[in-house]
Amino acid sequence: MKNDDFRRSGHQFVDWIADYFENIEKYPVRSRVGPGEIKALVPAVPPARGEAMDVLFRDFERIVMPGISHWQHPGWFAYFPANNSPASVLGELLAAGLGAQGMVWETSPAATELEEVVMDWLRQMIGLPAGFSGVIQDTASTATLCSLLAARERATGFETNESGFSAPLAVYASEEAHSSVVKGVKIAGFGRKNLRRIPTDGRFALVPEKLEEALARDREAGLVPACVVATVGTTSSGAIDPLRPVGEICRRHGLWLHVDAAWAGTAALLPEKRWILDGAELADSLVFNPHKWMLTNFDCSAHFVKDPAALVRALEVHPEYLRTGVDAKVRNLRDWGIQLGRRFRALKLWFVVRGYGVEGLQAMVREHLRLAALVRDWVEADARFELLAPAELGLVCFRLNDGRDEDALNELNKRFLDRVNAAGPVYLTHTTLRGKFTVRLAVGQRTTGERHVRGAWDIVTAAAAEVLAA
Ligand SMILES: *Cc1c(COP(=O)(O)O)cnc(C)c1O
Secondary structure (H helix, E strand, O other), X not given: OOHHHHHXXXXXXXXXXXXXXXXXXXXXXXXXXXXXXXXXXXXOOOOOOOOOHHHHHHHHHHHHHHHOOOOOOOOEOOOOOOOOOHHHHHHHHHHHHHOOOOOOHHHOHHHHHHHHHHHHHHHHHOOOOOOOEEEEEOOHHHHHHHHHHHHHHHHOOOOHHHHOOXXXXXXXXXXXXXXXHHHHHHHOOOOHHHEEEEOEOOOOOEOHHHHHHXXXXXXXXXXXXXXXXXXXXXXXXXXXXXXXXXXXHHHHHOOEEEEEOOOHHHHHHOHHHHHHHOOHHHOOEEEEOHHHHOOOOOOOEEEEEOOHHHHHHHHOOOOHHHOOOOOOOOOOHHHHOOOOOOOOOHXXXXXXXXXXXXXXXXXXXXXXXXXXXXXXHHHHHOOOEEEOOOOOOOEEEEEEOOOOOHHHHHHHHHHHHHHHHHOOOOEOEEEEEOOEEEEEEEOOOOOOOXXXXXXXXXXXXXXXXXXXXX
C-alpha cells in the first residue's frame, strides 16, 4: 500500500467512524446473524495478490458490519459496558501508527514512563493510597492471574517457581466471584478443588465470618491459605464485598488480598462512592478496567500492587538478549505481567484522562448512576416486577413475578427477556441469583441518556404486558 493511499483511506475511515458514532442508533444493538453466516461470506483460502483498500472497505461494510453487536450503542444495557470515546480511538490510532513495543524501558521510554505516570493519576482518581504502583494489563482476568501467581510465590517463599508445586495451597473468593478467578486458580496450579467459594449475605456480599471459618477448617486439614480475592461489584448483581473486615482477616493470617473491582472501580472516581473501596489500603493488589466504564477502548486494565517486588519476583526473567545498561534505574514492564511484548496502551488512557478531565469522567459516571437509579425506582414502583439485588451502582437486577412457582417464573422471565431483545433498540442479558433467572440492565454507555433509558423501560413494560397476557 502506498503512503498516499494510506492517507486517503485513513481520512475516509476516520470519517466513517465519526458517522458511525453519529448514526449508531440506526443499527439493532445485537447482531442478527446466525452461526456460520459470516464465515460463509469469506473465502476459505487467502488471496494470492494484494487487493485495493476500497475493495476491502466494501467487504468490511458488507461482511463484517452485519456481524457486529454495537457495544457503543446507547441501548447497550447487556453484560457490562465496554465504552470507548473519540479521544481513546485517536490515541489507539497513534499507538498503532507508532507500532512501538514497550517490553523494556529502552524499547520506547515514553511507553513505560507514561504508563507509570498515568497509572499513578488513576490511583489518585479512585482514592487508593500512595504506595500502590500501577501497571496496565490486557484484562482483569490477567491481572487477577498475576496477583494469584504473586500470592502463590509469596506463600511458598518463592519456591514454587523453582521447584514446581508441592504445598497444598488454598484460595478464597465469594460464591459470586467472577469466573476469571476460577480460571486463574486453574492456570496458576492451585487446583480448582482448592478454591473455596465463601457464602454471601442477602446482598450477595461475602460474609467475613464464613471466610474465617473456612480458613480455620483448611488450616486444621493441613492446607496453606494463600490468597483471598474480594470483589467490589460482582458481575451478576454488583455486590460489594466488605474490604475492611476481609482485609483485617488477611492481615491476621498473612494472606494476599486481591480486589477485583473490574467494573465498579470506575465508580470510585466519585467521592460519594469511594466507600465501595473502604479498606482497600489493606489489599495487596487491586484491578479495575478503564476498558469497561471509563471511555477507554478495549483493552486496558489497571492493575495496582502494593509490593511490586513480589509481583516482579514471581514473573521476572533475564535472558541476555533483553538486558540493557539502564535496568537498575528503570521499570522493565515485561516483568510486571505474563507476556513479553506490550502494547502502548498508556497513550489512549492519557488521551482519555486529559481529554475529559477528572470532572468530565465523574460527570459521566454520575449521570449513569442517576439513570440506573431511575430504572431501579421504576422496577420498585411497578407491582409486576421484583428487584432482586440492591442496585447501588449502575446495574439493576430484576424479574417479573406474578406469584407462579419458581420454575414457571424462570420460564416466564426467559420469554420476557427474549421479547425485550427482539425489539432491536436495546440489548439486556441475564444471570441467575439464588437460582432465579434474573434480567440485568447495566447503564454505562458514553451516549446513553435519559431518553434511552426511558425508551428501554417502554420496551421492557410492553414486553412484560405481552408475556403476562400470553
Ligand atoms: C468483567 C469482569 C471481569 C473480567 O474482565 P476482563 O477484563 O474481561 O478479564 C472480572 N471480574 C469482574 C467482577 C468483572 O465484572
